[in-house]
Amino acid sequence: MGNLYTSTTFMEHNSHPDYKYEMDAPTHEHDGINPSCGDELTLQLRVENDVIEEASFTGHGCAISQASADIMADLITGETVEEARRLAGLFLAMIRGEKLSEDDLEDLDEAAQLQDISHMPARVKCAELAWRTLDGMLEGQTNQ
Numbered sequence: 001m002g003n004l005y006t007s008t009t010f011m012e013h014n015s016h017p018d019y020k021y022e023m024d025a026p027t028h029e030h031d032g033i034n035p036s037c038g039d040e041l042t043l044q045l046r047v048e049n050d051v052i053e054e055a056s057f058t059g060h061g062c063a064i065s066q067a068s069a070d071i072m073a074d075l076i077t078g079e080t081v082e083e084a085r086r087l088a089g090l091f092l093a094m095i096r097g098e099k100l101s102e103d104d105l106e107d108l109d110e111a112a113q114l115q116d117i118s119h120m121p122a123r124v125k126c127a128e129l130a131w132r133t134l135d136g137m138l139e140g141q142t143n144q
Contacts, residue, residue: 009110014063019073023056032059032133034125039065043133052076052084062126064117069130071110081138087111088135094118095128 026044033040039061046054055073060066072091076084090104091111097118105112117127 007113010063010067010113013067013070013110017066017070019056019070019077020058020066021056022058023054026054026056028137030133030137032129032136034061034065034129036122036125037062039126039129041065041069041130041133043069043130043137045137047081050081052079052081057130061129064114064123064126065129068111068114068127071114072130072134075109075111076134085135085138088131088138091131092128092135095124095131 023044023046025046027047028045029042031040031042039059041057041059041061044054044056044058045052055077057069057073059069072088075087079087087107090100090108091114094100094105094108094112094115095118100108100112105115114127117123
């Protein structure tokens with residue numbers, strides 16, 4: 001996969017995030033904090049008929065946390081809540097170093113580019129912040 005920081009897609013999501021904005025009327029909102037490096041984000045979703053019609057985030061943090069949040073928002077927009085939770089589960093397994101099938105990696109689309117972070121233990125929490133926040137929100141439980 002090469003160096004993450006030379007990945008055009010990754011850098012685009014960090015420097016020009018499409019989904020980093022305050023949503024007008026979110027149906028769901030959840031805060032995520034990574035105390036180890038100070039990344040913070042607020043994830044907002046507009047869910048209608050069990051489909052995520054819109055996803056956005058605000059906050060600040062390192063390139064990995066910001067790009068990962070933008071990639072996630074892109075991936076889950078238009079998906080059902082159940083599918084978004086499945087994708088979050090796949091991403092969190094991948095980032096913790098579990099081997100995923102080719103189909104699962106394909107389902108993660110651009111998020112699969114973050115796979116190499118599993119070899120950088122200090123960065124795993126950065127990459128998974130948005131995904132853990134999503135999972136906690138959709139579970140109806142708060143993240144620790």
